[in-house]
């Protein structure tokens with residue numbers, strides 16, 4: 001061991017990859033202990049790390065993050081011995097790419113324990129169509145005469161140029177999406193399609209998406225090792241800095257994958273939280289989102305700054321209103337307590353407000369449904385309002401209520417709500433419980449479904465399950481099939497008959513007459529049954545919409 005440590009005292013002149021004298025020393029030692037030895041050397045020629053492996057490979061531990069970012073090389077090269085005469089392996093080249101090393105050398109130890117052939121490779125500023133690395137022809141170690149400083153300088157220049165052309169698009173996260181499927185193909189496709197929508201809604205630029213089918217997910221990395229290597233290489237080719245998993249990752253998995261890929265790792269829950277963080281407008285919404293984010297991050301904070309510093313900007317590190325999330329464990333706990341107290345106070349005020357409104361006795365109809373179904377559009381068309389509508393997931397975070405006069409002059413309050421999604425993150429549904437609790441006051445729920453979405457039946461199922469979880473399963477509910485203009489008339493009619501739903505297009509007021517009539521007759525029945533007979537329905541006809 002003493003002799004291994006002595007390696008640290010050496011220095012390599014800055015224009016050389018490695019000296020022959022050091023090659024000899026490494027080969028001799030490697031030969032003796034029958035293990036590979038690897039060095040990481042910085043640009044000044046100092047040896048910063050010595051790793052002793054086994055006879056087939058070395059394992060480079062997570063490196064401190066310095067000089068990183070997709071534009072630049074790491075400022076470190078790896079020189080290591082090979083005992084079986086093999087050239088650079090796939091593992092070696094993946095390390096070169098993953099760690100963005102300046103250079104990778106494999107040094108053959110011959111049968112006499114002396115340096116044999118030297119194999120070198122460096123990265124190329126590649127685009128999708130070009131090679132990722134250049135493998136230099138093997139030469140006997142004695143004849144190695146590469147001008148290292150010049151090589152590194154020209155590589156850096158080319159990388160910087162490539163990076164500039166990529167950052168023209170702005171500071172968005174550049175991501176590859178990953179789904180690991182243990183079920184059928186179509187389910188994986190649908191699921192990743194939704195993940196794409198989520199990523200798009202959070203403003204991520206999506207470079208690629210990958211589905212891996214496995215009988216079982218890998219407990220540590222989710223993906224298999226080969227696929228993970230492919231992912232690293234693919235992300236370097238495309239200039240991706242983020243991997244978004246279509247799964248909820250455990251803190252340990254997120255950390256292992258981040259260490260193995262050196263990329264920012266985000267899961268589906270974090271992505272949803274990020275969209276919420278960007279959208280929250282009201283004070284209450286902001287508190288709820290920040291609380292959910294902190295609760296989600298807390299178990300991931302292990303007191304080691306490194307893996308979290310990857311989250312510093314963009315998704316995963318953004319709090320409500322573009323503030324940066326505090327990532328210190330103790331401060332996170334304090335803040336969680338403070339926010340929880342604030343939410344309690346808000347909930348109390350809300351209960352009082354609700355009690356007051358209850359006294360007025362105006363029936364409440366709440367619109368619920370999967371995100372992007374057209375809930376806000378329906379509210380707008382019915383009440384001539386200007387609530388934000390967008391072809392994005394979770395456009396609405398802060399629900400709005402409006403008054404509406406039904407054809408027979410009955411006045412109701414109609415309210416929009418936050419969209420629902422399958423596998424709603426646990427922390428998020430807890431945080432939004434107060435908002436969703438308002439649904440308990442509704443006399444009638446309108447479940448809006450986007451029938452043009454191929455997944456609409458699964459989405460309906462997800463909404464029904466969430467409503468049951470919220471103890472709203474018994475509430476009177478009218479199913480409303482929206483976006484009829486996007487499907488054939490026959491399909492719309494068949495579907496709506498099968499589910500006893502009203503068929504509408506929220507964009508077209510003339511399609512809403514039946515809906516209003518159904519709301520009116522249902523309310524009449526519901527209120528009569530609940531004994532709220534004092535509310536009168538005057539038989540006047542109004543021209544609505």
Ligand SMILES: Nc1nc2c(ncn2[C@@H]2O[C@H](COP(=O)(O)OP(=O)(O)OP(=O)(O)O)[C@@H](O)[C@H]2O)c(=O)[nH]1
Pocket residue numbers: 369370371372373374375376377378388389390391392393394395396397418419420482483484485486504505506507508
């Ligand atoms: N073609 C068509 N598009 C519609 C219809 N209704 C809504 N849309 C579109 O669907 C998209 C989503 O509408 P929103 O009203 O924002 O949906 P939402 O349910 O409130 O969505 P979140 O608030 O994000 O949960 C928008 O681009 C609307 O223009 C419809 O009847 N036909």
Ligand SMILES: [Mg+2]
Pocket residue numbers: 375376377388389395396416
């Ligand atoms: Mg909406």
